[in-house]
Amino acid sequence: MKLLLLALILPWPAFADALVATRLIRPAEVLRAVDVEVQRGSQPGVASDPMQVVGLEARVAIYPGRPVRLADLGPAAVVERNETVVMIYRQGGLTILSEGRALGRAALGDSVTVMNSTSRQSVQARVTSFGQVEVGGMLAP
Numbered sequence: 001m002k003l004l005l006l007a008l009i010l011p012w013p014a015f016a017d018a019l020v021a022t023r024l025i026r027p028a029e030v031l032r033a034v035d036v037e038v039q040r041g042s043q044p045g046v047a048s049d050p051m052q053v054v055g056l057e058a059r060v061a062i063y064p065g066r067p068v069r070l071a072d073l074g075p076a077a078v079v080e081r082n083e084t085v086v087m088i089y090r091q092g093g094l095t096i097l098s099e100g101r102a103l104g105r106a107a108l109g110d111s112v113t114v115m116n117s118t119s120r121q122s123v124q125a126r127v128t129s130f131g132q133v134e135v136g137g138m139l140a141p
Helices: 002-009
Strands: 017-021 036-040 056-058 073-075 077-079 084-091 094-102 111-116 122-129 132-135
Touching: 077 122, 084 111, 084 122, 111 132
Parallel strands: 084 132
Antiparallel strands: 017 036, 056 073, 084 094, 094 111, 111 122, 122 132
């Protein structure tokens, strides 16, 4: 009887699902539903639902059969390194557009260094859309 009572009081391990890769996923690849499958067994930091990872970008290589860790994923980049971007500066009613070159990759809302094509000055900008960044007064953290 004491053994049964002890078994009811002690915590039991929770069995949940974990996602594993079905193929080699290279860094900077965007995950699709066919790239992962559900397996029994829970691990800390591992995604459990395919909808958690679909559309995210791999930050590192994920090998077939290995768990898909949420820390290894991030938002997909919308600006690539060396891509020509439109730099937008807005202050009050003034809007200035200029062309620049992204010096790194960045996702929507991320900060990226951009070199102005005309002046060759580098500035920090925030990605607002595909191929568009915003510079200047709107960059408050």
